[in-house]
Amino acid sequence: MGFLKKDVPAKSNTTNGKAITIIAEGNKFSGDMSIVGRMHIDGMFEGNISSLDNISIGKNGHIRGVVKANQISVCGLVEGEVWCDELEIDRGGKVFATVTSKVMAIHPEGNFVGERRMKEVNTAEPLPHMESGIEAIDSLPDKVTLNSDDEQVSKA
Numbered sequence: 001m002g003f004l005k006k007d008v009p010a011k012s013n014t015t016n017g018k019a020i021t022i023i024a025e026g027n028k029f030s031g032d033m034s035i036v037g038r039m040h041i042d043g044m045f046e047g048n049i050s051s052l053d054n055i056s057i058g059k060n061g062h063i064r065g066v067v068k069a070n071q072i073s074v075c076g077l078v079e080g081e082v083w084c085d086e087l088e089i090d091r092g093g094k095v096f097a098t099v100t101s102k103v104m105a106i107h108p109e110g111n112f113v114g115e116r117r118m119k120e121v122n123t124a125e126p127l128p129h130m131e132s133g134i135e136a137i138d139s140l141p142d143k144v145t146l147n148s149d150d151e152q153v154s155k156a
Contacts (some may be wrong), residue, residue, distance in 0.1 A: 025060045041076070059092055070071075074110075085119065 001019050009092045019037045023029055027043035034050045042058035049055065051069040060078035068083040074093035082095065086103040089110035 023061075025058075057093070064120075 006045070022041045023039075023041045023045060024044040025042040028045075029043070030046040032048045032050075033045075038053045039049070039051055039055045039062060041055070041061040042104070043107045044062045044064075045066045045113060048066045049063065049068070053069065053098050054071040054073070055067060055069040056073040056076060057063060057076040059075045062079075066081045066083070067078060067156060071086040071088070072078075072082060072084045072085065073088045073090060074095055075090045076092075077096075079096045082097045082099045082101070082148075084099075084101050087095070087099055087101045087105070088110055089104075089106045089111040090106045093107070094111040094121055095114065097114045098117070099112075099114060100119050102119045104112075104116055106112050126150045
């Protein structure tokens with residue numbers, strides 16, 4: 001019995017010419033990672049991940065640390081800090097983090113516990129000075145006047 005040799009072009013796992021980096025279920029990585037293309041995580045990652053593209057976390061995926069990407073889709077678990085333009089928490093996804101994003105969408109069966117901050121487009125303008133503590137209390141007026149339709153109520 002002989003074997004036939006047939007040339008088959010190799011298919012690369014690419015989308016729009018960009019490779020997809022995969023951390024498969026059962027694998028655990030730690031450290032700092034910067035990637036140019038897309039990334040899919042079904043294993044465990046501890047540390048900092050930065051991507052110029054998109055990161056997806058599968059239902060068995062778990063990230064603990066800082067995640068930065070253009071778009072992040074979560075079906076698994078993310079703990080720590082998230083920086084992105086768009087965050088999507090899908091069915092079963094859990095995000096326990098401080099999130100800084102322009103857009104955040106949460107599926108009704110997704111979970112988010114943490115703080116969400118809006119990603120600022122222009123942060124060049126300084127924030128207005130706000131008084132706090134004792135200075136704010138000292139700046140309260142001695143008299144407050146409330147106007148009601150035709151009646152004026154004053155308190156000293």
